[in-house]
Amino acid sequence: MKLSNFYLPLLKDVTEQNTLVSHKLTLRAGMVRSIASGLYAWLPMGQRVINNITQIINQEMASIHSHETCMPIIQPLELWNTSNRFESYGKEIVKIQDRRNSNLLFAPTHEEIFTVITKNDLKSYKQLPLFLHQISCKFRDEIRPRFGIMRSREFIMKDGYSFDINEKKSIESYYVMMKSYFSIFKKIGIDIIIAESRSGPIGGSMSHEFLVKIPDNKLVGDAIYYEKQLLDKIQELNNSSNIQDMITIQKYYSAIEEIYQEQPPMQYLPIQKCHGIEVGHIFHFGDKYTKCFNATVKNSQGQDIYPYMGSYGIGVSRLVAAIIEVHHDEKGIKWPYHIAPFKAIILVLHKEAYDIAQKIYNSTNVIDDILLDDTQDTNGTKFARADLIGIPIQLLIGKNTIQNNKVEIRTRSSGKITELHIDDVIHILNSDIKKLL
Amino acid sequence: MKLSNFYLPLLKDVTEQNTLVSHKLTLRAGMVRSIASGLYAWLPMGQRVINNITQIINQEMASIHSHETCMPIIQPLELWNTSNRFESYGKEIVKIQDRRNSNLLFAPTHEEIFTVITKNDLKSYKQLPLFLHQISCKFRDEIRPRFGIMRSREFIMKDGYSFDINEKKSIESYYVMMKSYFSIFKKIGIDIIIAESRSGPIGGSMSHEFLVKIPDNKLVGDAIYYEKQLLDKIQELNNSSNIQDMITIQKYYSAIEEIYQEQPPMQYLPIQKCHGIEVGHIFHFGDKYTKCFNATVKNSQGQDIYPYMGSYGIGVSRLVAAIIEVHHDEKGIKWPYHIAPFKAIILVLHKEAYDIAQKIYNSTNVIDDILLDDTQDTNGTKFARADLIGIPIQLLIGKNTIQNNKVEIRTRSSGKITELHIDDVIHILNSDIKKLL
Incomplete structure (x- = not known):
């Protein structure tokens, strides 16, 4: 590409005060522009980075047989009443009324839709395990959108869902996705730390966050408490790592602050603290949604059972900001090779x-x-x-x-x-x- | 891909009555599923076709130096008051209120946003011509959504915009895009007819539709009146065709019904009639939006002028349906090679x-x-x-x-x-x- 043919509007000065270096640099380097509070336009330079990340994610998803889909962004509100989540999400969800006064919403996540679209088509245990995913825009009406694409209202997310015949298989799928996430972040070129987490309104029995480690004097980031050896273990992981390695990693204590305060490690452990920005989050929630929507499949004995599910997210646009937070100097951005525009x-x-x-x-x-x-x-x-x-x-x-x-x-x-x-x-x-x- | 690893839920019977063959076949072949009136989920088989079309479009756009972007779907309503379009679109636009009671909307097209994001960054004639585009979801609250993905409310669209220093250059850009559209549809593997059209609420001095020719006993489709030789001329076009060929094509009469009734050809011409499904639409509207938003650039004399703009759409999801309408038999779909899943x-x-x-x-x-x-x-x-x-x-x-x-x-x-x-x-x-x- 010749620069004379490329749309690269740079900014010398950024007026935003008290913000993150990634916010300043994405503006200065002509990657994004602000439209309104928490709403950003991705310019060609930013879009190229998004495309590179998307490609890495899709390749990795293909390797674990997760198939790309595209679900409607606008969804009937009644689905969210069935799962009882409209209330729990509160004002983060924007409600929409169409010309017939039907209640719709702009979906912040897609557990309901994926349960509903598989409800009639998933009939037998032979169709499982199943992984489906999409990369699309989401909207969450954050009370304090700020720091640019790090905490915007409309953002780009990869969300994926697994369906399995029982809890054991479902937990296996959870670990398959965990391994896959480590591969993705490794290919992208960033160091990741994993921490046990709360499931929040998505619910479920098990949940982990993937965080980009940052210096702890940043304006954003969550405190993570972890056993010293965990970082070495994560470093040891590579593309050939198997599911067993994931279970090994899980043996080391690592939790976000909230969990650490409530349930500190039982015995004495050499715990360290760091700061990280959440860029991925995986949830295992069993049959919570399939029960709500009465979505059953036949098991090998011909009985109707509720498939077990998990859901798996990567904040694609936030990831761009998180990467810049750790890969920059006073002159500008230092892109990891594979996602460089x-x-x-x-x-x-x-x-x-x-x-x-x-x-x-x-x-x-x-x-x-x-x-x-x-x-x-x-x-x-x-x-x-x-x-x-x-x-x-x-x-x-x-x-x-x-x-x-x-x-x-x-x-x-x-x-x-x-x-x-x-x-x-x-x-x-x-x-x-x-x-x- | 092994079929046992692929999510391909087929349907034997489709309950939809009085609908199009493309609607039935996309359901039967496991490409889409209905979520609610005019809201569709794209399953892996459908998504693969969408990805192939998207790739062809992006490659062709790259060849004319149009750069991919990603604009927010949700936009401040005030932008649409500035352009005076909120009223003219009427109930097709869904209005949204956020938690602070700000008025937003789900954008059905993006002329305002592209004018606004370039307003501060486009400063000089040296940055022109400029082509920007995106491929993303749109929502239009159709009064009668039907025929599946042919006339849905949420749909996938490529929209592109050109910026030029004067009318002459802007019309050149219009023809560059026209040529590019012929290349895209040729690569996809479909026969296209072009017809003069109304600009509608987008406005402007010149507008053309690109239509997939279908038998005229279909439930959908627009009547087109054209000079007999036009079809041969379009066939002659190929990837090496230059802008001059586009101007030649334009010499032949071809118009949608509405225009034909108001302005039939002046002299006697051997006019034929056919039916087509609109899959692309291009508009030349000059400085309508740049004036509204007071977005100026300096010309070579240092004077502030309003850049001339055009906008260019392809209905990506509708295109999938239109292709099936012409490429099928009683047994199912017959995909053109390049977009086959x-x-x-x-x-x-x-x-x-x-x-x-x-x-x-x-x-x-x-x-x-x-x-x-x-x-x-x-x-x-x-x-x-x-x-x-x-x-x-x-x-x-x-x-x-x-x-x-x-x-x-x-x-x-x-x-x-x-x-x-x-x-x-x-x-x-x-x-x-x-x-x-």
């Missing part, structure tokens, strides 16, 4: 170097992953912009390139500079850009 | 052939594009299901495969059967599945 940016630092830069750009078959800064701005402006928007690899095309055919490669996260021959740079861009890091 | 389905027609089928399936690197029917159903059921869900290529693995290493390949659209050696089938699956058609 562009993998590399070509900076032309000498007016006679433009043709060479253009040649490198045109020689690659991945121009959608590369941003060519073809502006007439000063080198200082170009450097500052590249650092602000946080593209992981900066290719510096200047005098050294004209005279020696060398390209300097600067890594945004470490600032490290290496040097390569133009031909090698083109070769790597065409094979595996990541090798330039 | 799976490209090929492997049917095991002999119990001893399962291992060979499994071997073919495992030998390919495109299992996400292939459905392996690993059920214990009868051959009749397998054939009927494959025909119903409309996968373009059916690979028949039976006695002939066991005895002669031959696979019969049946094309869903023509019913034509050819025969190939197993090794050739695997080779083609791994190189270009389409060659099996």
Whole structure:
């Protein structure tokens, strides 16, 4: 992509006071714009990050046979009376009346709908286990929307649901999803801590939060109390980890503040405290919803039973903010490679170097992953912009390139500079850009 | 994908009376389910078609440098008072009150928002032309939602917007988008007719509809009056067509009924009539919105001017229904190749052939594009299901495969059967599945 063709409106100053660095940086780097309290527009730069995260989630969901769906955002209120949740959510839910005065609502989560749409179609234990998910907009009328996309009213969420024949199988599905979440966050490139949590209005017997660890002097974040070894255990997890590893992880104490105060660990344990931003939340709630909606399937003995369910969320738009909270410096964002809106940016630092830069750009078959800064701005402006928007690899095309055919490669996260021959740079861009890091 | 791992709930009978074949087939083929009047859930099979259409649109939009964004669905009502559109849309717009009694609405289209988000960031003619788009859910509280996803209240739409420095440039952008729409519909695999149209509440000086041609005995569809040669001209268009071709096409008379009655062609022309379902609509409305919101940019002389805008929609979910209306037979759907939810389905027609089928399936690197029917159903059921869900290529693995290493390949659209050696089938699956058609 040539920068001259891309819509990237930057901001020098952000008027928002007492807010988070991620809020300032998403505005300054042209990722989002505010429309009204808690309502944000995602501009192309932000949307590219959202798309990358979405792709990672969908690939991981496919690998555990969770199928993508798309449920209506607006739903009949009566469904929420059946599950008795309209009251418990209170004013967070916005109610809507249509032209026939039917009561509808903008759904903040989708347990009811997924129970209802499977009610008639799920007939036999042979169809289970079943995982379904979607990535879509939700609206929660927060009492204090703030910090930009970190706590907005309309937001992008992945929500998924599991259906199983009994509690044992359902808990297995819960762990399958837990493992899958660890894989997702690992691929995204962030360190995650897991903590036991309350189920809240979703209900259920078991619930865990996935939190991005942040320094504890932040304006947001929850306190987490955990056994020291847990962090090492999470580090040990990798894509080949099996469900058993999840159960091992669960043996270590880790809880959000609320639970820690009520139920501190029974025996003496070396407990540590940290702060984290919730980006994922999983719930096991058994037959709560299938009972409410009288949604049964036949088991292998031909008896009608209520399937067991779990639900699994990732706050996609909030995740973008949480990642910036931990991956930035005073100059701007430092994107983890896999979710970076562009993998590399070509900076032309000498007016006679433009043709060479253009040649490198045109020689690659991945121009959608590369941003060519073809502006007439000063080198200082170009450097500052590249650092602000946080593209992981900066290719510096200047005098050294004209005279020696060398390209300097600067890594945004470490600032490290290496040097390569133009031909090698083109070769790597065409094979595996990541090798330039 | 193994069918045993895929959520595909089929329906034998559809209770809906007096409805469209696309409504019945989307229900029978497990693509959608009804939640309430005009509210539909997209199941995995339907979602795969939506994703394929979305991908084609996004690729085509990228090629004309239109960048994807994501705007809030819920918007302040005051924006719609500024543009004076809240009244003109009437009861189609659902109004929402938040917990602070602020008036919001669920946006049926996004001209206001795109004007507002660019208002502060678009400063100079140097940033123009600009194309932005999104693919998202809309809600229009139709007085008579019916025919399933053809006329639902919540639906999936691609909406795009252009910004230009003057009327001439803006009309150029309009034609760029017109060309792009022809490419999109061609890639999707449907015949399109274009007709002059009314702008309706969006307003503006020029507007065209893109319609899928259907037999005129359908329950839905608009009458279109067109000059005979227009259809040949549209057929001649291809991806290499330039803007000039669009202007040529425009010379031929073609209008929806409403316009034909008011302004029939001036001189004698050989006019024909057909029926079509509107799947795309483009509007040129100049500075209507930029004036309303006082959104200016500097021109090359440093003067403040109002940019000219156009807006461009594709009804993504309705398109799915329109395609089925023209691509089906009494047995089920016949998907055009590029949007088919799976490209090929492997049917095991002999119990001893399962291992060979499994071997073919495992030998390919495109299992996400292939459905392996690993059920214990009868051959009749397998054939009927494959025909119903409309996968373009059916690979028949039976006695002939066991005895002669031959696979019969049946094309869903023509019913034509050819025969190939197993090794050739695997080779083609791994190189270009389409060659099996």
